[in-house]
Each structure stands twice: as structure tokens, then as C-alpha cells.
Amino acid sequence: MRMCYLVWLLVWQGFLNLNKDPGMTSHDCVGAVRRLLKERRVGHGGTLDPMALGVLPLxxxxxxxxxxYLQQLKGYRATVRFGVATTTDxxxxxxxxxxxxxxxxxxxxxxxxxxxxxxxEQVPPQFSAIRQGGVHLYELARAGVAVEVPSRIVQIYSLEVLSWQTGEFPEAVLHVSCGxxxxxxxxxxxxxLALGSCATLxxxxxxxxxxFHLDRSLTLAQVQEALAAGTFHLFDPAQALHHLPRVDLDADRARAFCMGQQVTEERALGSEPVQVWQGEHFLGIAQANGQRLQPVTVLGSPR
Incomplete structure (x- = not known):
């Protein structure tokens, strides 16, 4: 049994572009993937509301x-119904x-x-996963505790109307690109409110x-089918971290990096996280400061 566990542990390392089913929480999805892959170390890259579906990076x-270190840009296709307001928005x-x-x-x-x-400036919904005083806002809302939710600054890069449906309660389908x-x-x-009415999602x-993008995502059912067929695979770090600058180290610097030592690079990289490789072998993440690279997450070992 121990040897079998080690085989699973070595095989399943990477990223899953999951297409979340509606009605499931992000935590539900993590639990389902843990059971399917027999791997307890599974985490998600950004909560998605239970009613929503689509990309949930794992x-x-x-x-x-x-x-x-995953890319922070998010895209949504949202249907907004006007003339209706609800407790959860x-x-x-x-x-x-x-x-x-x-x-x-x-x-x-x-x-x-x-x-x-x-x-x-945006005020999050009363029913949200934000914590206040160590308690989720949705827990306070369900308990009937009224709290003032502080506003926050968020970034919306683009907002486009894809379609408009007239009627007593008109609906707009929007594409939203945001942080x-x-x-x-x-x-x-x-x-x-901006239109002098009310609206809900x-x-x-x-x-x-x-x-990760929707057109390359898998539902849980598709993950299960691929596992049964022996065709399932995870995305590697090169695909998940493509937005970060890449640094390739020779053997000596790779050894030093994996020991947690600062290494230098010929080119100046500014001040940002970078992905560190030795050829095709991923080593981890470093914080760049000009030509100096300070290890912050070491996952590989030198070759």
C-alpha cells in the first residue's frame, strides 16, 4: 500500500483546468479531485460561487x-437581470x-x-467569503447579523455587452475582464442602481x-472518464506560469538555488517573481532584484 501511494504521489503533480459544475462550492471541487486522484494536496486558485460554472484552476x-503566482486576470460571461434585487445579489x-x-x-x-x-470602488455582497472579525460574511448574514461591509478598490479592464433581451425584466449578457x-x-x-432601478446576477x-481558459477545461465527469481511459494529464508549470519571466540556470547555479542561496543572472530583471528552470527541469520561483535572484519557492532539485 505504501508503494502504491508513492506512485500516485509522483504522478499527480501539476495543474488542472476544471470546469466547475453549478451547485458545487470550490471546496466541493477540491474534495472531489482529491478522491479521484487519491492525492490530499489539492488547492484552488480563486473561489467561484456555487451557482457559477466555468474555470476553477486547481x-x-x-x-x-x-x-x-498564477495570473490574476479573470474573465466572465455574466447575465444581469434588471428590475430584481435579492439578499445575495x-x-x-x-x-x-x-x-x-x-x-x-x-x-x-x-x-x-x-x-x-x-x-x-465596490462593496462586496453581504453573502460572501470575505472574513470580518475572523468570521465569513455569509455566516454572519445567515445568522441575521447586520454588518457594514467595507468597500474596496477593484480593477475592471473591460466591460462589453454581448446581447440584450428586452422585456418586463430585461437581461444583458456581459463580458467582464477584471482583476x-x-x-x-x-x-x-x-x-x-446606476440606471435608477435594481438588478441581480x-x-x-x-x-x-x-x-487557464474555458475552451481547454474539463468537467469532473470528463476527468473521471479520462482517468478510466488512461488519457488524463495535468498542466505543467510552464503552462501555468507562462506570464512570469523565465530564467534558465546552469548546473552550479541550479545547485545553489535549490540550497536556498541567492544566485545572479546576466540580465537585469527588475523586481518581480520569476520562474526558474534548469533546461526542461522546473526548479521553483525566485524574487528578482535586478540581477540577483532570491529563492522563495524551491520545488525541484538540480540535475
Missing amino acids: AVGPMTRLLP DLEGEPLDTRPAAHLTLPLLQEVLPRFVGAI SGTYIRSLARDLG AQLVRTQSGG
Whole structure:
């Protein structure tokens, strides 16, 4: 049994581009993958609401230590329903307000969209995973405890209308490109307020996260099928960290790096994390400071 465990441990190291099923929490997905791969070290790269589906990057094995270095850009396809407000700012919550909004039009929506592009101030939903006093906001909300949620600055890079459906409660399908920490439920709520109405999030699909895209993702069912067929594989660090500068070390510097020693590089790299390799062998992450590289996460050993 011990030998079998070691085989699993050596095989499953990398990243999984999971297409999360609706109704599951991010923690549910982590647990399911742990069971499928028989690997306890599985972590996710950014929470996705239970009602949402789409890209949920997962790291497996020692690669969980690389989760903080994944690309922060996120993409969403969001359906916003106008004329409805809920306790959770999506259709999972209890109704707070219902007022027909047939007067709203696509030109009116497009007129307010520029206000929500760039660095904007946003108040997260009352039902969210943010902690206040060590307790999740959703736990306080479920207990009926009213708290004032502090606003935060988030970055929205682009906001585009993909489609508009007229009616008593019109709906807009938006493509949102944003930074980490942005709540699309809050965006939906605030768009309704900007139009003198109310709104809630009706559907959400994450199309991009951590450098992974929806068109190359797998559902849990597809992961299970690939495992049974012997065709399952994980993405390696080169694919997950492609946005970081890459440094290749010779044998002597690779040995020093893996011992936690600072090494130097011929070119100046500024001040940023870099991925460190010895040929095709991944060694880890270093913090660059000009030509000096300080190891911060060592995962490999020199060849």
C-alpha cells in the first residue's frame, strides 16, 4: 500500500483546468479531485460561487505552493437581470425588490458602462467569503447579523455587452475582464442602481482564470472518464506560469538555488517573481532584484 501511494504521489503533480459544475462550492471541487486522484494536496486558485460554472484552476501535489503566482486576470460571461434585487445579489437569494424595468434600453446601459471600467470602488455582497472579525460574511448574514461591509478598490479592464433581451425584466449578457477580488454580483447590483432601478446576477460563467481558459477545461465527469481511459494529464508549470519571466540556470547555479542561496543572472530583471528552470527541469520561483535572484519557492532539485 505504501508503494502504491508513492506512485500516485509522483504522478499527480501539476495543474488542472476544471470546469466547475453549478451547485458545487470550490471546496466541493477540491474534495472531489482529491478522491479521484487519491492525492490530499489539492488547492484552488480563486473561489467561484456555487451557482457559477466555468474555470476553477486547481493545483495538485507540491504545485499547490505555486497558487499565489498564477495570473490574476479573470474573465466572465455574466447575465444581469434588471428590475430584481435579492439578499445575495444573485438568484440564489431571497427577493428584496421587484419592479418592472421595461423602460430600460441597451443605449441606456451602454451609457453607464464606462463608469465601471478602471479602478472602481465596490462593496462586496453581504453573502460572501470575505472574513470580518475572523468570521465569513455569509455566516454572519445567515445568522441575521447586520454588518457594514467595507468597500474596496477593484480593477475592471473591460466591460462589453454581448446581447440584450428586452422585456418586463430585461437581461444583458456581459463580458467582464477584471482583476482578482472583483465581485460580479456587486457589479450587477450596481449597474441596476446606476440606471435608477435594481438588478441581480442571473447566471455566471468564468471563462478565464489563473491563465487557464474555458475552451481547454474539463468537467469532473470528463476527468473521471479520462482517468478510466488512461488519457488524463495535468498542466505543467510552464503552462501555468507562462506570464512570469523565465530564467534558465546552469548546473552550479541550479545547485545553489535549490540550497536556498541567492544566485545572479546576466540580465537585469527588475523586481518581480520569476520562474526558474534548469533546461526542461522546473526548479521553483525566485524574487528578482535586478540581477540577483532570491529563492522563495524551491520545488525541484538540480540535475
